[in-house]
Amino acid sequence: MTFKLHCFGESGNSYKAALALQLSGLDWEPVFVDFFGGAARTDEYRALNPMGEAPLLQDGDHCISQSGVIQQYITDKTGKFGGEGDDKYEVLRWVLWDNHKLSSMCGMTRFLMNFLPEDKRPQEVIGFNQGRLKAAYAVLDSHLEGRDWIVGDGITNADLSCCGYLYYPEPFGFDRADWPNIDRWLTNISDQPGWKAPYDLMPGSPADRA
Amino acid sequence: MTFKLHCFGESGNSYKAALALQLSGLDWEPVFVDFFGGAARTDEYRALNPMGEAPLLQDGDHCISQSGVIQQYITDKTGKFGGEGDDKYEVLRWVLWDNHKLSSMCGMTRFLMNFLPEDKRPQEVIGFNQGRLKAAYAVLDSHLEGRDWIVGDGITNADLSCCGYLYYPEPFGFDRADWPNIDRWLTNISDQPGWKAPYDLMPGSPADRA
Structure with a gap:
């Protein structure tokens, strides 16, 4: 099962989730949210995330939002990035x-x-x-x-x-x-293997709107 | 062992931790941080919390800061307020x-x-x-x-x-x-048993400085 991350390049909050997925080794793919074009305010997107925010992680039918929660979910799946003990x-x-x-x-x-x-x-x-x-x-x-x-x-x-x-x-x-x-x-x-800068890791950038 | 919460009445972040302690049934007492008098910037306080913020929970020698972390700590101790399952x-x-x-x-x-x-x-x-x-x-x-x-x-x-x-x-x-x-x-x-308003639950209020 491939995780889908609804995200867009300009979003640093999306980047936090994308980078955690990328460095975790999980199988994932980005889904472009045309935030500046109003996509996060559509009924379709609000049905996935009533707060109308990106990022949003889809794991099958399970939707998770807030970058810190997505990070915790990745930690629970992989045992990575959560810190040892206390x-x-x-x-x-x-x-x-x-x-x-x-x-x-x-x-x-x-x-x-x-x-x-x-x-x-x-x-x-x-x-x-x-x-x-x-x-x-x-x-x-x-x-x-x-x-x-x-x-x-x-x-x-x-x-x-x-x-x-x-x-x-x-x-x-x-x-x-x-x-x-x-x-x-x-x-x-x-320096971590697999690291990419925000606009290389996620679709969408100011250059697209120039 | 009584938990000590370093806090002051005006601090809504302190209130989050104080209210969690209060409603959890744990044994706790507030310790006044004279924030407006500069107490959080003293070396003594910074030794407990380098970020210089309140609230700060002391559980014996163990110091915990950030209201959300204190809440999680209380949840881990009591099983309360964490939500069921996912x-x-x-x-x-x-x-x-x-x-x-x-x-x-x-x-x-x-x-x-x-x-x-x-x-x-x-x-x-x-x-x-x-x-x-x-x-x-x-x-x-x-x-x-x-x-x-x-x-x-x-x-x-x-x-x-x-x-x-x-x-x-x-x-x-x-x-x-x-x-x-x-x-x-x-x-x-x-309406929860034990609930108190911020200035009743924690020491210090604007009235003290009027």
Whole structure:
């Protein structure tokens, strides 16, 4: 049975799930959600996911949404990326932190700065978010001092969650050069066999809409 | 062994953990974190939680942070609030959604509107956040149509997470009267034996600083 991941290239939350599938060795294929064309708001898609969000994982008739839940599902299927023993709490801690402080802010700020028309971009909001993001990068960079991975001795869902938006080329106030520990850690992840950048792993990119 | 929860009344994230402890029947006591007085930034507190956040649960020498992780820990200890079988994915889905879309936005917006000096409140950010929040309330209210609880037939961490900021009296753009399903569901939660409102369950409130 091939897992189907409903996703689109621009979505860092989709990327978290796609990357977990890709590195897990499970058999999977992406299904393009034309998010910018309104596909996630159709009745057909809402029947699969009432929240109208991507990513969405289909395992036969079973539909799972929220990237962190898809990651946990992959962990339960494969035994990978969940951390050893009590590390599972640390993994969940960073997945929640990422949702609360990092990816939610990166995703929104990147959207406002790149995918809204120039005259619709709320500059005060963008500036405020970038301040919040700087504090989040500092927490992550400081934690990664002397560490190869966020939790324990290998890659976990903590890494696969927190990296979700950090490989994208569009500007949103993040520069790897400013954060040496994050930079090194992102290379550790991209050195994993099978790793691909977001627009190479999932269908759809800003180039398609240019 | 009594669990110690480092928390403060204004913190909706602390409330999520405190309410889970309170309704679980576990033996616990709150430890006041003087957040507005800078206590969470002290070396002593950072040694317990390098992220400098509340809540923090101490179980003997074991320290656990992030409200969603504390809730999972309580579930693992008691068997309560985790959902039955595959419902665990649905519970996690809503906990993540709450962190991503609801509580993070409520908490920030409430802080900006109530705990910053009046001349420091970024009005464009507040307005933008309230728009995002309205979309989140609509998702939750629509989901609760015909349901007593977010997942399954009883109270879970999904409820205990999503309700975190919704009992507070300070204005942040939420009025129970606007959302009848949310209103009914908040009453279902507050009808639970042992339930207390945030400022009754945890030490510290705006009144102390007035």
